[in-house]
Amino acid sequence: MLPLFDPQVRLALLNHVAVRLAEARPDELHAAGIADEQLARLRQLSALDLTRLATMRDLSIGVTFDAAGLNAGLRNVSLLNEVKALEAYFIRHGASWQMMKALFKIRRKVTLKRRRESGAWRPGGRIPLPDKVQRERIYRVWMSIEDPSPRVRYFRLHQAFPKLAIAVLEAVARSFEETS
Numbered sequence: 001m002l003p004l005f006d007p008q009v010r011l012a013l014l015n016h017v018a019v020r021l022a023e024a025r026p027d028e029l030h031a032a033g034i035a036d037e038q039l040a041r042l043r044q045l046s047a048l049d050l051t052r053l054a055t056m057r058d059l060s061i062g063v064t065f066d067a068a069g070l071n072a073g074l075r076n077v078s079l080l081n082e083v084k085a086l087e088a089y090f091i092r093h094g095a096s097w098q099m100m101k102a103l104f105k106i107r108r109k110v111t112l113k114r115r116r117e118s119g120a121w122r123p124g125g126r127i128p129l130p131d132k133v134q135r136e137r138i139y140r141v142w143m144s145i146e147d148p149s150p151r152v153r154y155f156r157l158h159q160a161f162p163k164l165a166i167a168v169l170e171a172v173a174r175s176f177e178e179t180s
Contacts, residue, residue, distance in 0.1 A: 001062035010061050011054035018042050018050065086151055092120045093158055094165025103151050127167050129175070138169060139176040 004010055021029065021039055029039055045053065053059060087104050095103075097111040106114075115121060129135060141160045145153045157169050 096167040
């Protein structure tokens with residue numbers, strides 16, 4: 001258990017517990033270490049009394065974490081951070097708004113706004129494709145990337161051809177796949 005010493009945090013937690021206890025089942029209360037008599041007395045406390053109780057050091061208030069839940073939450077935060085980093089990378093490196101919508105579920109206006117904010121402006125209209133030899137090289141690299149995730153595949157493709165916009169790489173890959 002991680003002990004809590006800050007009176008404001010303790011008061012907020014006590015307020016939360018007092019409200020939560022009104023809805024709790026008896027087995028939950030006993031598992032939390034609260035007897036029926038204590039519950040009745042907690043419910044009767046005024047806000048001033050709860051504040052006084054929160055400042056008393058002989059009342060031990062602490063927090064415990066579910067290790068499995070915490071690990072799952074940390075993994076999810078890490079995955080979300082990776083997705084956000086990839087979103088920013090794709091926008092900075094010229095991904096089309098259609099690609100951003102398909103890969104990240106980001107609307108056109110949001111993509112254009114983020115592009116402006118990051119200074120990644122690109123002209124409208126059709127993008128010029130590289131020469132045929134370069135296009136074939138791009139497609140060979142595209143086909144050699146075995147990851148099933150399109151996000152990862154385009155990221156790795158751009159790593160191999162960093163001077164080209166991701167929209168160009170997308171257009172090349174699509175043009176070869178349409179003719180196959």
